[in-house]
Amino acid sequence: MKDRTIQIFKRFIWSDYSLTLDELSEDFQVSNRTIRNEIKEINAFLISHKLSEIKTIRNRGMVLTLEQSERKQLEIVIDEKNEFDYLSREERIFDLILAFSLSEHPVFLYQKESEYQISKSTMDEDMRRVRNTLLAYGIEVLSIPKQGIVLKGSERTIRTMIYDVINQSIDSLRFLDEKEAGLSVSEKHLFRYIPKKVLKKIDHVYHQTISSREDIYRNQLVMFTAVWLSRYLRQELIPSSDWEVWDTEQNQRRLSFVHQLCRTLAVRPPVSELNYILFMLETFDTGSISNSVEWVQAQLLSIQLIQFVEQTTQIPFSKKEESLHEGLYRHMAGLISRVKSEIQILNPLKETVKRYYGNIYFAIETFAPTIEAITKHELSEDEIAFLTIHFSTSVSAINQELQYTYKAVVVCNHGTATGRLLAEHLKELFSIEIVAVLSTGEMELIKKLDVDLIFSTLSLTYPDKPILVVDPIIKVESRKNIQEFLERNRQFKRLVNNDNDSxxxxxxxxxxxxxxxxxxxxxxxxxxxxxxxxxxxxxNKRELQPMLKDVLKKSDILLLEKCPDWESAIRRVARPLLKENCINESYVKAMIASVNEFGPYIVMGKHLALAHARPEDGVNRLGISVATLAEPVVFGNEANDPVKIIFCLAAVDSFSHLNIMKSLIELINDETKINRLVRCSNVSDFEAILYEEC
Structure with a gap:
């Protein structure tokens, strides 16, 4: 007896109510005919054990009548006969996609139909959903005689799709766990196509060559590498590429990882494949605060982008700033690296993103020149769409917490009671706040009221605000007109203040x-x-992160310091943090070494530098210091030299210093304020100017 039959059997055993074919068909996602066949098999089993059959009761459904002792005995017997893991529709779709893209042998639908023990009509519906899923990535599903099911699309896109589908179905935090017990059905089927021993080998090599740290990004990198390896072994190859592998410490580790992995698994991919996987590993790796020299630049751009998109779209993304900023900044670090290197990455969801999140996409497109000033190259539509995705994932969560309304007046000459009736109907059926009910003789009052729309029971004109004529009692057919009127005037939609935010x-x-x-x-x-x-x-606990004035003490402010060059300026501004044990001497050396290696990237704005290095280079706790320079110092940044004021940031994580960063962004954009600060000769005046609100 197969697993689905057993599951249906158990439903009847423990149900005190009748069950219908339609109900069972929907629950088990198979046809009514399949359910009937399952019940025939169950009844044959019951007869063989001299028990009552499942009976059909007219106009009610089917029921199995058993004694309590019979129920318990049957439970034991059928558990011993469970020979098959029945797959739900979602699990079948997951398995089909993996089979089509990763199986070493041709895949034919009739074989899968038999394997799943489902009817042809159920398989047809499964395939319809598979095709719709893959179409969103721009991938076609073709059935070719003697070859079986074949995927048609860009190889880069197919690999991205496989990785994405796995991520949606598998817990990336636990797929490398040692325990086999408790594996989900999807995990079991994943290991059919990507054996767990292969994942373990990849993880072991990663541990030896890149990092021993355990985190979700390591697991994701291991999984993506496994997808790459599986497609390469199928000889589904990336076309030749001009991607260049940069000679950096991080890339040397990634190169060591790939070469050792190839030796371990005895494979020799072509150069195009090696360059592809090295680049993809870089996009995973540069997202960490601890390994990207440009992490501060990525954070500054992320903060600015969130503020700009929120201002442009009027969507309060700051309410979800923690999760949005984390994902966005990690992506931004990789984006800067890609665009600087003129490497294009395909976004298969680009058109869908533009269609459904056009307002966010347009806002980011408008902000793009700010990013391009850093990368020195234009952002592609694909990159803009990737950034849009980070915002779009926050939209639904925000909408669940927010309420919007329209402010309006009702104009009615049929009497106060009739006007109030219309007002109550509008409030009940729509998100409309009625500020007042007026007669035509009182319409001059509208100018004094904070309203945007007018609903009237009689035909009239009012040049300054949109008007809709409606009946005092809103009929079903009128609701569509009102909804269309609100949609036409959605620019007047207002956010309801959240009185629960304390x-x-x-x-x-x-x-x-x-x-x-x-x-x-x-x-x-x-x-x-x-x-x-x-x-x-x-x-909002993320708003409680320390502000600049909470961290920058008087002893951290140095004025009119005499520094002959940029290196001495970094050493001088770091002294207060060294004295307070916020940082170690190794952090100062790392800041200087980074500028020597990567250039004057710490010059963030006109006349302003933000000295920093990686947290693991010697940061003990959050701190910031600042020094103004008696004589401006040249760092080598043509656009923003000479530097007149330099900050030193010691960050311990990716979020605790964000309010400090916001203050620095305001300062970067205010050259007048910078010039006022550098003229200060005492700390009190400096603080008064630095913390003043515009």
């Missing part, structure tokens, strides 16, 4: 503590957060 109250409490002479320590922060949580007061 972040501002949190800040006021902190201010009261400061004013009363108290000290705001990390313990106070934690205790106050806990108190708010216990009283169900919602706060």
């Amino acid at each position: 972040t501002e109250l949190f800040y006021k409490v902190l201010d009261l503590i400061k004013e009363s002479g108290g000290t705001i320590s990390s313990d106070i922060y934690q205790q106050l957060e806990t108190t708010f949580d216990q009283n169900h007061l919602k706060i």
Whole structure:
């Protein structure tokens, strides 16, 4: 007895109610005819054990009547007969896609139909869904005699699709776990096409050559490498490429990884394949704060981009800033590397993204010149679409937490009661806030009211605002007209303030503590957060990250320092952080070494530099210092030299310093303020100018 039959059997055994064919067909995603055949097999089994059959009750469905003791006994017997893992439709689709793209042998549908033990009509529906899934990537599914099912599309796209489909179906945090018990059905089928021992070998080589650190990105890199290897072994090859492998420490490690992997598995890919996988590994690797020399630049661009897109689209992305910034900045680091190297990457979802998230895509396209000023090359539509995807994933989460409304007035001459009736109907059926109910004689009041739309029970004109004439009682056919009217005027949609957000109250409490002479320590922060949580007061905890004025102490501010060159300027601005043990001497050496190796990338804006290195180069805790220079210093950045003010940032992670970065972005964009700061001769004046609000 196959697994699906057993699962249906168990439904009948433990159900106290009748079951219908349609219900079972929907639950098990097979046809009614298949369910009937399963029930025939179950009844044959029941008869052989001298038990009551499943009976059909007219107009109610089917039922199996058993004693409690019979139920328990049957449960034991059928569990012993379970010989087959029945696949759900989602699991079958996952297996089909892997089979078509990774199987070493031709795949024919009649074989899969038999393997899954499903009907032809069920297989036809599965294939329809497979085709729709792959079409979104621009991949066609062809059935060729003697060759079976073949995928038609760009090889780069097919590899991206395979990796994406696996990521959607497999827990990337646990697929390398030692334990075999508890594997999901999808994981079992994945290991049919990419054996676990191969994944283990790739992971072992990664551990030896690149990093011993355990994280989700390592697992994803291992999986992508496995996809590359599987497609190469099928002789599905990337066309020749001019990609160049840069001679950097990180690339040397990746090159060592690939070469050792090829030796371990006894394969010899062509140069085009080696360059492809090295580039793809770089796009995974540069996303970490600890391994990209341009991580600060990537963070600055990400912050600026979030602010710009939010301002342009009026979508409050800052409400999801933590998750959005993390993903966006990691992607931005890889993007900078790709575009600088003039390497194009295909985005198979580009047209879909442009169609469904056009407003976000347009905003990013408008911001693109800011990124291009750093990369020195134009962003492709594919890259803009990738950036759009990061924002689009936040949209649904934001929409679930936000409410929008239209502000309107009702104009009615049929009496106050009739006008109020219309107002209540509009509020009930649509997201409309009715500010007032007026007569035609009171329409002058509209100018004094904060409203955007007018609903009227009589025909009239008003030049300044859109008007819709409606009946006092909204009929079904009128609802469509109102919805279309709102859609035409969606630019007037307003965000409803979230009264449950108590972040501002949190800040006021902190201010009261400061004013009363108290000290705001990390313990106070934690205790106050806990108190708010216990009283169900919602706060945006990411807004509670320290501000620039919370971290930059008076002793961290150095004024009118005399430094003969950029190296001495870095050493001088780092002294306060060394003295406070925020950083070690190794961090200072790393900052200087990075500029020597990669050039004046730390000059972030006109006359301003932000000295920094990687956190593991010697950072003990978050800190920042600043020095103004008595004589401007040339760093070698033609656009922004000479440097008049230099900051030194010691970051410990990818988020705790973001409010500091936001303050620096404001300063970078304010050359007048920079010139005022460099003229200061005492710390108090410097602080007053630095922290003043525009």
